[in-house]
Amino acid sequence: FKPVVSLVGRPNVGKSTLFNRLTRSRAALVADFAGLTRDRHYGEGRVGDIPFLVVDTGGFEPVAKSGILMEMARQTSLAISESDVVIFLVDARAGVNAHDHEIARLLRKTRAHVFLAVNKAEGMNRGVATAEFHELGLGEPYAISSAHGDGVVDLIETALADV
Numbered sequence: 001f002k003p004v005v006s007l008v009g010r011p012n013v014g015k016s017t018l019f020n021r022l023t024r025s026r027a028a029l030v031a032d033f034a035g036l037t038r039d040r041h042y043g044e045g046r047v048g049d050i051p052f053l054v055v056d057t058g059g060f061e062p063v064a065k066s067g068i069l070m071e072m073a074r075q076t077s078l079a080i081s082e083s084d085v086v087i088f089l090v091d092a093r094a095g096v097n098a099h100d101h102e103i104a105r106l107l108r109k110t111r112a113h114v115f116l117a118v119n120k121a122e123g124m125n126r127g128v129a130t131a132e133f134h135e136l137g138l139g140e141p142y143a144i145s146s147a148h149g150d151g152v153v154d155l156i157e158t159a160l161a162d163v
């Protein structure tokens, strides 16, 4: 059994950067993932001895601007249904926006295990970085930096411990 960890969030919050960090040398895609959709990237990650599958839900084909909301909703619902843990990324530097609220609304309706990751928080005070994201109603936010690695192992260990 390998737990499946999905990365969701609006475009540009750092899903692919986190995916690449988590899968690094194992970036080879998990081929022939029966029944799963094509417009998502699957990879394998590992913390300590524990392997897990990572799903980057970002659309890989350009979506018309008007279609972004629908596409995010579709990707988020798929992620909820196919994963053990959902990591919802937001952007510490950009702050909360309407798309974040929309995704949060979908995630709050489910029983999925959701972890809120406030990305791009390198060099920021944790409390300051995460403060405004409490309003998403998804519990205590984790400050991370996908680009630099801060907080990433902690987050994944906590998330996997919850499976």
Ligand code: GDP
Residues within 6 Å of the ligand: 009, 010, 011, 012, 013, 014, 015, 016, 017, 018, 058, 119, 120, 121, 122, 144, 145, 146, 147, 148
């Ligand atoms: P995605 O659309 O959610 O997959 O986001 P990407 O992973 O493509 O990242 C979007 C932009 O944010 C890129 O320019 C990244 O280099 C940048 N980015 C991602 N993670 C971080 C981070 O931890 N810190 C900073 N400062 N920039 C980041």
Ligand code: MG
Residues within 6 Å of the ligand: 015, 016, 017, 058
């Ligand atoms: Mg991406």
